[in-house]
Amino acid sequence: MTGFGKLFILLGVIFIVIGLIWSFIGKLPGDITFKTGNTTIYFPIVTSIVVSIILSVIFMIVGRLK
Template identity: 60%
Template structure:
C-alpha cells in the first residue's frame, strides 16, 4: 500500500471516529466527578476504545508495509 492510499484510509478512519464521537459524545464507562467548583473527568471507556482502534490501525499499516 503506497503512502497516498494509506493517508486516504487514515483520513476515512478519522472521519468515522469523528462522526461517532459527535453523536455518542460520552461513552457509558466514562466517569465524571463534581464537587463544588471542581470537576474531574476520567474517560476510561473512551481511552480503551481509542487504544483498540489505534492498535488495529497500526496492525493494518504494519501488515501492508
C-alpha cells in the same frame, strides 16, 4: 497513486468517521465523572480503552501493508 497515498486517504476517512461518531456520542458509558461544587473531574477510562483498540488495529493494518 502510490500505496502510501492510498493509505493516507484510508486513514483520513477512518478518522473522519471516528470524529463523527465521537461528536454524537460524546461520553461513553463507563467514563467516570465527579462533580463537587464548581469542580468537575473526568476520567475517560472506557474512551481510552476504545481509542487504544482502534489505534492498535490501525497500526496492525499499516504494519501488514509494509
